[in-house]
Amino acid sequence: MSSIERVCIVGAGAIGSLFIGHLGTLVETTVLTRRESHANDLNEHGLRVSGKSTLHARVTASTSPGDLGEVDLIILATKATAVEASISALEGHFPGAAILLVQNGLGCEEVVHRYGNWPIISGVTFMSGVRHSDIHVEYELDTSTWMGPWAEHGADYDFVEQVEALINRSGLKAEAYRDLLPHQWSKLIFNSAVNTISAITDLPHIKSFARQDELSDLGHLVFDMMAEGKAIAEARGVTLADNPWEMNVKAVSHGSTGDDEYGHITSMLDDVRNKRLTEVDWITGSIVREAQRAGIPAPYHETMYRLIKAHETSWDRKH
């Protein structure tokens, strides 16, 4: 029997909305939003899911955690850049809950742990959605969310398995691992290369990311950067569960091949096109810091990290 009867989802972007719409049909689901109007709309209309699922969930939403009662599980679904602001608002609330983190990159666990004693479940999500409005999300990629107890202050593995089961029953996909690091690092290294290169070249994730024919081909850079990431993981004692280069080749291997070739708009490319600060400090920056700790060189990661950080500063300049 599951002991998870009440869930609070913090952040109602695309990923948060997917959790709300699915879990909201199964357990008592509350939502902490940033905007008052967003909470009002969710309270009045609930949240509708289209695409891979067809659902309509009734939820209780507020901008204040004090309005939401006790919960068994918090799902923190904001972007990495917003974690500190979100979690500081939760300080002192939900003392009996565990918390699942699904941010890109590394390092959000430490931030969360500074604001409360919640047992932490690290997570990596591969699902994607398109947020059509505050009360409607389309479930696009129905891939899994991986999770496991954080090594420093994790939830019991039994509880992690309950979360896994709950998510799977809701119509989303989850996989629990006793040691998430080999999986987390595989996605991290994939994300670090694909996101930064996509964002800085203004290219979606297309076939050229796997092309290695000419000296100037981009696939060489993706390959070399991922090989560097793998070496850094190994130096930190982590053996990757999946091969990031194969993930890259597989991701771009379908679709057309011309100039109009479809390619996934990576989240960092979307951020850069909209001049929003990226998650590069948590993704590529975290790998650079891990390389420093291991005392090994990281020229590719350092380069991409510094280019994205510098590019972010260009938005404040007038041409």
Add this chain to the structure above:
Amino acid sequence: MSSIERVCIVGAGAIGSLFIGHLGTLVETTVLTRRESHANDLNEHGLRVSGKSTLHARVTASTSPGDLGEVDLIILATKATAVEASISALEGHFPGAAILLVQNGLGCEEVVHRYGNWPIISGVTFMSGVRHSDIHVEYELDTSTWMGPWAEHGADYDFVEQVEALINRSGLKAEAYRDLLPHQWSKLIFNSAVNTISAITDLPHIKSFARQDELSDLGHLVFDMMAEGKAIAEARGVTLADNPWEMNVKAVSHGSTGDDEYGHITSMLDDVRNKRLTEVDWITGSIVREAQRAGIPAPYHETMYRLIKAHETSWDRKH
């Protein structure tokens, strides 16, 4: 006595126009242009120079080299990307002339040599101008043009010194070297780092290119890339005449410091902002190829080369 009485300048962009306006007041000067209207305007109005010089030169211009008579010196002043198209039009013309090249990067000599037996003077120019119209250029940076005989099929050094003297008499600045390579490589390595990083971050050449305080600071990347370039030069037997990092620090050390800080818009940044193909194959690409010949790694140059090439392909895509 100088034997240089007739000069033909090929390409009338900013650099070409500076040569036309200055040499046109001293020797018989002809101009080969790409556009008919440009040639007509030059024939009718001559070329006016403002800024560091105040001059008005009468010239003979045409889009066809057959119209321009014999000359003693050709100055090829197009961008590196246009060298092949320009020089192929000169094939069979000006058999008695030597040719001075002032393109960025390496490798234009080989291209020119394929189209004619002209003795070649390699050049590197640091001057800059603003082209206000087809018949008016402003002389902005009055820095020097360095030149020396190309090792494979060079002009006599005596003749190079005559070109140097002529340019200096005209009001521009020139310095002749028996071995230009140590100077050419210093500028090449400086250009390769500053141009590509500027173009890909959308930042002009500002103080952050020399900042090395935080882990994410751009100065680290500029420094590491220049150190790599120096190692490649040494592996190819070239000891740099100038320190590119010091050139970088010096170039950004004046001016204001805020967000509105003035910074030089590098030529590659200007190209990228206007979605024109860059000279990266001749600049960073040539360093990557030299590293391959020397059998040494070039992660920074390879990365920046591939990013710029990939970014150029993004312009053909619709968002």
